[in-house]
Structure formats: structure tokens, C-alpha cells
Amino acid sequence: MMHMDSVESADGRLGAVLSAPRSGAVPLGRHGPWLAASPALARSVLTDPGSYDFPGDVSRSGDLSGSTGDTRSGHLTFAALTPAQVSTGTTVFDDEWRAALADHVRSAPAEAYDAMVLLRRPVARSTVAAVLPGLSVARRDDLADRSLAWIDSLAPVIAAARPPRRWSRVRRSERDARFALEDALAATNDLAATPAEVATMLAAGIQVPIAAGAWLLAFLAVHPTSVADPVHAVWETLRLTPPTWVTARVTTREVALGAESLPAGAVVLVSPLLLGRCPDLVPGDPDGLADFDPQRWRDPTKRPGAWLPFGAGPHACPGRNLGLAQLTRLAAWVNAHQITLSEHVSIDQSRGIAPQPCRFTVAGRREAP
Ligand code: HEM
Numbered sequence: 001m002m003h004m005d006s007v008e009s010a011d012g013r014l015g016a017v018l019s020a021p022r023s024g025a026v027p028l029g030r031h032g033p034w035l036a037a038s039p040a041l042a043r044s045v046l047t048d049p050g051s052y053d054f055p056g057d058v059s060r061s062g063d064l065s066g067s068t069g070d071t072r073s074g075h076l077t078f079a080a081l082t083p084a085q086v087s088t089g090t091t092v093f094d095d096e097w098r099a100a101l102a103d104h105v106r107s108a109p110a111e112a113y114d115a116m117v118l119l120r121r122p123v124a125r126s127t128v129a130a131v132l133p134g135l136s137v138a139r140r141d142d143l144a145d146r147s148l149a150w151i152d153s154l155a156p157v158i159a160a161a162r163p164p165r166r167w168s169r170v171r172r173s174e175r176d177a178r179f180a181l182e183d184a185l186a187a188t189n190d191l192a193a194t195p196a197e198v199a200t201m202l203a204a205g206i207q208v209p210i211a212a213g214a215w216l217l218a219f220l221a222v223h224p225t226s227v228a229d230p231v232h233a234v235w236e237t238l239r240l241t242p243p244t245w246v247t248a249r250v251t252t253r254e255v256a257l258g259a260e261s262l263p264a265g266a267v268v269l270v271s272p273l274l275l276g277r278c279p280d281l282v283p284g285d286p287d288g289l290a291d292f293d294p295q296r297w298r299d300p301t302k303r304p305g306a307w308l309p310f311g312a313g314p315h316a317c318p319g320r321n322l323g324l325a326q327l328t329r330l331a332a333w334v335n336a337h338q339i340t341l342s343e344h345v346s347i348d349q350s351r352g353i354a355p356q357p358c359r360f361t362v363a364g365r366r367e368a369p
Contacts, residue, residue: 002341002343003222004219004345005340010347012086014273014347014353020037022037022038024037024038024041025037025258028269032262032267033268034262034266034269035268035274039278039281039306042270046247046249046308046313046316047256047313051269053249053252055267078318080318080319080320081318086133086322086325088129089131089325090124090126090325093126093326096125096126096282097122097330099121104118113354113360113361114212114358114359115213119209119210120148122326124206127205127206127209128202128328129149131205136335143202156170157170157174181202182301185198205319209326212241212326214358215240215358216233216327216330219292221334221340222341228295230329231297231331232295233294234328235304235305236292238305239276239282240290242276243311243354244309245271245353248267250268251265251266271309272308282296282302283299283302337363338365339361340363341358342361343357343359344359
């Protein structure tokens with residue numbers, strides 16, 4: 001049977017954060033960055049934007065080494081999606097997921113599904129429909145394609161070992177793709193925010209759920225016997241492999257973080273992935289915290305999400321309920337089918353974490369339990 005690489009044995013920054021002590025403020029290098037390793041410290045960082053601001057260059061926030069200590073200008077926050085928006089997005093996700101599966105069967109019946117490809121349209125169209133429910137379907141689908149194009153063009157910018165220069169080819173194509181999306185947004189009438197803000201919302205609300213959905217499919221393919229409550233399967237996936245596995249803030253002044261005194265301009269990290277392995281926050285055997293076990297969430301004494309897979313404070317995820325709904329629909333679909341990995345899954349750390357490749361086959365419908 002095919003397997004997936006375990007986060008616990010990952011190298012790179014992921015490995016460094018996972019092997020850090022699990023309490024207090026942990027310096028990861030001589031001059032930082034510092035890791036807020038306990039749940040309480042992590043929460044204190046994310047809920048105090050006056051002391052811990054967003055890094056300035058959002059498009060490169062995946063690369064902490066490139067941080068210059070600037071903070072994001074202004075304190076823009078995003079309103080959470082309304083229940084009506086979530087419901088619109090969920091319906092579109094269902095329809096588009098079915099359409100994507102059917103398209104694949106039509107165009108490449110002999111090939112395995114590639115989760116990171118298959119999820120693109122359903123997630124993009126669902127998120128656009130939720131964020132901009134007033135637009136025609138044609139308009140929305142066009143915006144979904146443009147959002148995906150911008151996300152794709154950002155990938156080499158984020159993955160580059162050093163920040164690409166302003167006029168480099170990758171920067172220019174990223175800018176072109178971003179302007180193409182913003183121009184299309186500017187041409188729509190009922191925008192609640194600036195085109196740049198809506199573009200950011202769309203990109204954040206598409207790239208992350210695609211990765212989360214692919215992780216969910218990978219886990220459920222590897223653990224076929226654990227037909228679980230879809231909601232439990234979703235939380236367990238977001239615990240073991242939260243796509244935004246680490247986020248950064250920059251101190252605006254000298255601050256005390258735990259026992260450490262940090263200067264202004266210090267980079268502080270919060271890792272939902274590390275917190276998700278904290279025995280205080282997760283039900284079940286402390287020795288089994290690295291195992292995928294959706295059933296653990298039948299224990300009602302621990303609240304799922306306490307490890308902050310959607311962040312916390314004023315910059316917490318405004319699309320949380322839509323993300324959860326998309327993933328829950330996907331888990332329910334898996335429960336009705338038998339899926340198997342067709343290739344070993346590795347961990348791509350170039351932008352958050354994503355399973356790459358994540359190919360699977362569908363054997364057929366499962367008997368109703
Ligand atoms: C499973 C799906 C999702 C996960 C795991 C997720 C996770 C997160 C996390 C951890 C943050 C906080 C980052 C930080 O504090 O640095 C965040 C922020 C954000 N998310 Fe999500 N997200 C998901 C889905 C969505 C969706 C569907 C949307 C939009 C429709 C969205 C839009 C945003 C935006 C705009 C922000 C930035 C908020 C700000 O900077 O104030 N996300 N998300």
C-alpha cells in the first residue's frame with residue numbers, strides 16, 4: 001500500500017520547529033526568530049496586534065528569512081463571511097466537485113486523480129461565489145480562473161531562495177497576474193472593499209483550502225477503515241497538517257514574551273502544527289498524538305481548533321466556516337467511496353505545507369453503513 005511522508009520526520013524549517021521545546025518563547029537562532037511555543041503565548045501574540053504586527057510583505061510571508069522587520073501598513077481586517085455566503089459557497093463546491101470528477105473521467109479515464117489539480121476549480125469557484133455572491137456565474141468563473149493564475153504566479157516568488165528582484169521575470173509575471181485579477185474586480189460594481197483587498201481574500205481563500213483538501217484526501221486514502229464523522233476527519237486533518245503551519249509577526253516595540261525580552265523588529269512565530277501536538281489540547285493517548293485518529297474527537301472535553309489552525313485575534317481567518325464546510329463536504333464524499341493512493345505522498349514546504357504529489361484512484365462506491 002502507498003504511504004505518505006510523516007510531518008514528524010520532515011526536514012527544513014518544519015523539522016526545526018517541530019523539534020523545538022514545547023514551552024515558552026524559544027529562540028530558533030541567535031537573533032531569532034522566536035517561537036511562541038505554548039498555547040497561551042501563541043494566543044497572546046496573535047491577539048495583540050499593537051505589539052505584534054503583520055510582516056510587511058504579505059506575498060512573501062512564507063519566507064521568514066526575507067523579513068526586513070517592516071510591518072504591514074495600516075490595520076486592514078477582513079469581515080467574516082456571513083452564513084448566507086458560506087451556504088452559497090458550499091452549494092457551488094458540491095456541484096463543482098462532482099463536475100471536476102466527471103470531467104476527469106471523460107478526459108483521462110485511465111489516469112489517477114491528482115488532488116492538488118482536481119480541487120482547484122471546485123475550491124476557486126466556491127470561494128469566489130461566497131465572496132462575491134452577486135455576480136453572474138460567467139463573471140465568477142472568470143474571476144476564479146484569474147485568482148488561480150495569480151496564485152500560480154506567486155508560487156515561484158514565494159519558493160525562491162532569495163527574494164526575486166523587482167524587475168525579475170517572476171516578479172513581473174506575478175504583477176501581471178495580480179493586475180489582471182484586480183482589473184477584473186474593479187470592473188464589477190458591488191465590491192465591498194478595494195480590488196486589491198478582495199484579490200487577497202480570494203487568493204487566501206483558494207490556495208489554503210486546496211492544500212487542506214488534498215491533505216484530507218491523502219489521510220482518508222491511507223486510513224480507509226476509519227470511516228469517521230466527516231467533521232472529526234476534517235479537524236484531525238487540520239490538526240496534523242494545518243496548511244498554514246506557521247505564521248509570523250514582527251514586534252513593534254520591545255516586548256516581554258514569556259521569559260524572553262525581545263527587541264522591536266523581532267520576528268515571532270506561531271505554529272498551529274506544533275500546538276496541534278500539545279497533549280493539553282488534544283484528546284487521547286499523549287504517545288499517539290502523531291497518529292491520524294478522527295475518532296479522538298468523539299471526546300467532548302477538548303475543543304477542536306484550540307491549536308489555532310485558523311489563527312486567532314483580529315487577523316483570524318474570515319473564511320473559517322467556508323473552509324470547514326468545503327472540507328466537510330469532501331470528507332462526506334470520501335466516506336461514500338473507496339479511494340486509494342496511487343503514489344507515495346511527500347511534503348511540499350514551499351508555501352505552507354501541501355501533499356505533493358497527491359494522486360489517488362477511486363475504486364467505487366462504498367456500501368452504506
Ligand atoms: C481550511 C481552510 C482554511 C484554513 C486552514 C485557513 C487558515 C487561515 C489562517 C491560519 C489564517 C491566519 C494567518 C495569520 O494569522 O497569519 C488565515 C487568514 C486568512 N484567511 Fe483563511 N483559511 C482557510 C480558508 C479560508 C477561506 C475559504 C477564505 C476566504 C473565503 C480565507 C481567507 C483568509 C483571509 C483573507 C485571511 C487574512 C486575514 C487577515 O490578514 O486579517 N481563508 N486563514
